Amino acid sequence: MSQHSKILKKIIPAVLYTLGILGLAFSKLMLNNLLPTVFTYIDILMLFFVIAIMRGADGGVVWFAFGVYLIEDILTSQHFGIELFAGVFTILGIFWFFESVFTNLSIWIAGILTLFGMFVFRALYCIGILFSGLLLENGFIFSTGLMKQFGIEMLCTAFLAIPLYAVFIKIGNMFTREKIKYS
Amino acid sequence: MKRRYQTMIGIGIVIVLVIVLQLVGILRPIENMMVNVFFNGAQFAYQSEVGNNGANSINQRLNDTFDPELIQAVCNIETAENVLIKEENEELRKQLDFFSKNDLIHIGAEVIGRTVDPLSTVITINRGKKDGVIPTNPVIVGEGVLVGTVIETFDHMSYVRLINDNQSRVGATLLNKDHTIGLVEGGYDIGVQMNFIPQNEVVSPGDIVVTSGLTENMPRGFTIGRVEFVEKQPLEPFQQAILDPLADLSYLTMVSVVITTSTYVTAQ
Numbered sequence: 001m002s003q004h005s006k007i008l009k010k011i012i013p014a015v016l017y018t019l020g021i022l023g024l025a026f027s028k029l030m031l032n033n034l035l036p037t038v039f040t041y042i043d044i045l046m047l048f049f050v051i052a053i054m055r056g057a058d059g060g061v062v063w064f065a066f067g068v069y070l071i072e073d074i075l076t077s078q079h080f081g082i083e084l085f086a087g088v089f090t091i092l093g094i095f096w097f098f099e100s101v102f103t104n105l106s107i108w109i110a111g112i113l114t115l116f117g118m119f120v121f122r123a124l125y126c127i128g129i130l131f132s133g134l135l136l137e138n139g140f141i142f143s144t145g146l147m148k149q150f151g152i153e154m155l156c157t158a159f160l161a162i163p164l165y166a167v168f169i170k171i172g173n174m175f176t177r178e179k180i181k182y183s
Numbered sequence: 184m185k186r187r188y189q190t191m192i193g194i195g196i197v198i199v200l201v202i203v204l205q206l207v208g209i210l211r212p213i214e215n216m217m218v219n220v221f222f223n224g225a226q227f228a229y230q231s232e233v234g235n236n237g238a239n240s241i242n243q244r245l246n247d248t249f250d251p252e253l254i255q256a257v258c259n260i261e262t263a264e265n266v267l268i269k270e271e272n273e274e275l276r277k278q279l280d281f282f283s284k285n286d287l288i289h290i291g292a293e294v295i296g297r298t299v300d301p302l303s304t305v306i307t308i309n310r311g312k313k314d315g316v317i318p319t320n321p322v323i324v325g326e327g328v329l330v331g332t333v334i335e336t337f338d339h340m341s342y343v344r345l346i347n348d349n350q351s352r353v354g355a356t357l358l359n360k361d362h363t364i365g366l367v368e369g370g371y372d373i374g375v376q377m378n379f380i381p382q383n384e385v386v387s388p389g390d391i392v393v394t395s396g397l398t399e400n401m402p403r404g405f406t407i408g409r410v411e412f413v414e415k416q417p418l419e420p421f422q423q424a425i426l427d428p429l430a431d432l433s434y435l436t437m438v439s440v441v442i443t444t445s446t447y448v449t450a451q
Contacts (some may be wrong), residue, residue, distance in 0.1 A: 025221070028299050029296070032298075032301065040301040066194070074213075078341045085198055085390055089194070141370045143370055145370065175233060
């Protein structure tokens with residue numbers, strides 16, 4: 001293998017990785033600005049990571065999540081680090097949870113895993129806010145309205161994960177190596 | 184298990200390192216670039232959504248009020264897009280009138296998007312540090328109607344926390360007989376609420392709420408909203424007033440940032 005192709009083999013995945021991170025972060029911002037309020041409760045990042053983990057992504061997905069949540073953190077008004085901390089540890093948790101507890105690939109697992117992910121994400125987010133409130137002033141109100149919003153967000157995202165994962169399985173099966181080879 | 188702890192600690196150290204770099208300011212150029220690129224890229228998405236809200240609001244008003252002026256405008260100029268432009272012009276004229284009557288230094292800004300957190304109501308405007316905007320600057324529309332406060336500035340953009348956001352707090356006064364003072368807070372189910380009103384004060388639906396001037400960098404007299412109803416519990420030391428904000432916070436396109444407020448004379 002020539003020196004050039006060796007370099008290209010390293011550069012191309014890195015470029016694709018970076019474009020993927022930027023594209024995913026931009027999609028979240030676009031949807032948040034484009035869709036009416038109720039649809040903004042759907043966390044497309046969580047959906048993406050749950051489906052990626054269930055479709056066999058390796059540990060690199062956690063570093064991918066690191067890149068995406070780093071940009072997300074810049075695009076939110078909360079103190080820097082809250083979203084990053086909550087997002088990365090949630091994806092790490094989902095990854096381990098899927099490896100050791102839910103090892104099958106049923107569509108219901110997609111829903112449960114998303115629900116678990118959203119719960120952990122918001123729990124860590126609240127911890128981050130409480131911690132930042134101790135160091136810096138933030139005046140965040142944990143009202144019943146906010147808890148309701150958390151609930152809506154969890155349910156909307158988890159319910160969407162089930163059909164979305166089913167569609168991904170269907171598409172994945174349509175383009176398996178064998179099917180393409182013998183078509 | 185030991186390996187997992189090591190992974191967690193490793194990731195934790197990287198996150199802490201990034202937070203420290205951000206606090207020191209090393210990440211600032213990257214933040215400026217990201218905010219510029221991302222919000223400029225997503226601007227059309229926000230404008231299209233707000234455009235829909237605007238068109239819906241016009242339809243609603245046509246249905247509700249049979250406003251002859253508005254119907255005439257719709258008949259004359261035919262397209263909803265033109266109605267929106269007309270509304271934008273009216274909005275700018277109101278802002279200009281207000282500033283010509285009051286000695287305030289201000290800068291006009293266009294709303295270009297919302298931040299990504301669905302739990303907060305924070306918008307992005309196309310003016311920043313290099314335009315003289317600083318955190319705590321009030322942001323208004325129309326004839327001195329407060330919509331929010333600048334919370335973070337970048338070179339050419341700023342984040343504005345709207346008054347109905349979970350973390351918004353503004354000192355306010357009721358324009359009633361007693362000139363009752365309280366705190367207008369967002370984040371409740373119903374939107375905006377005025378808290379810490381003493382029980383013995385008389386508050387009635389329809390009373391106008393204005394800024395009290397007791398919040399840092401916030402002059403007295405910007406209109407916030409109108410009292411919709413009052414919640415009063417006999418054993419509580421304070422009563423609460425639920426407010427109807429005078430500005431439509433879901434339909435903001437042009438705003439003004441008040442830069443220096445020391446010589447403000449209230450319009451009231």
